[in-house]
Amino acid sequence: MCLICDRIEMIKNGTNPYFVKELETGYVVIGDNQHFYGYALFLYKNHNYSELFQLDMPERLKFMEEMSIVAEAASKAFGPEKMNYELLGMGDAHLHWHLYPRRKGDIGNYGNNGVGPVWCLPFDKIYDDSNRPSAEELEKMKDALKTELEKLLQA
Numbered sequence: 001m002c003l004i005c006d007r008i009e010m011i012k013n014g015t016n017p018y019f020v021k022e023l024e025t026g027y028v029v030i031g032d033n034q035h036f037y038g039y040a041l042f043l044y045k046n047h048n049y050s051e052l053f054q055l056d057m058p059e060r061l062k063f064m065e066e067m068s069i070v071a072e073a074a075s076k077a078f079g080p081e082k083m084n085y086e087l088l089g090m091g092d093a094h095l096h097w098h099l100y101p102r103r104k105g106d107i108g109n110y111g112n113n114g115v116g117p118v119w120c121l122p123f124d125k126i127y128d129d130s131n132r133p134s135a136e137e138l139e140k141m142k143d144a145l146k147t148e149l150e151k152l153l154q155a
C-alpha cells in the first residue's frame with residue numbers, strides 16, 4: 001500500500017481536499033502540514049518508477065520542468081525567501097517532489113544554528129496537528145497556488 005497512490009486515487013475520485021491541479025506528468029497538492037507555509041508537493045502520475053533516472057529522457061525532463069513551474073508558482077503565491085526542492089523516497093518510493101518555501105528562522109535553532117534543511121526540525125514539530133490548515137485556509141492556499149500556476153502555464 002502506498003500513501004501517494006491512495007492520495008492520487010482520492011484525486012481521481014474527487015475526494016482529496018489538498019488537490020490543486022493536474023499537469024502532464026503529475027498532480028500538484030498542498031501539504032497536509034504547513035509549518036513551512038506554502039509547502040506543496042508534486043506527485044508523479046503513477047507508481048511505475050522509484051528513481052528519476054528510470055524515466056525516459058523526454059518524460060524526465062518534462063517532470064522536472066513541471067516541478068520547477070510548481071516551485072515558481074509556490075514562490076509567487078507564498079512569498080518565501082527561498083524555495084527548497086527535494087526528491088527523497090525512503091518513506092514512499094513513489095516519485096514525488098517536496099517543494100518547501102523557506103524563511104529565515106523557520107527551523108528555530110535546529111540544524112547548524114538555525115541553518116539547514118527542513119528535516120533538521122524534529123518530525124513531531126513538522127507534523128504537529130496545530131500546523132494543519134483550516135478548511136478555509138486550505139481553500140485560500142489552493143486558489144493562490146492555482147492562480148499562479150495557471151499564469152505560468154499560459155505564458
Ligand SMILES: [Zn+2]
Pocket residue numbers: 002003004005006046047094
Ligand atoms: Zn504509489
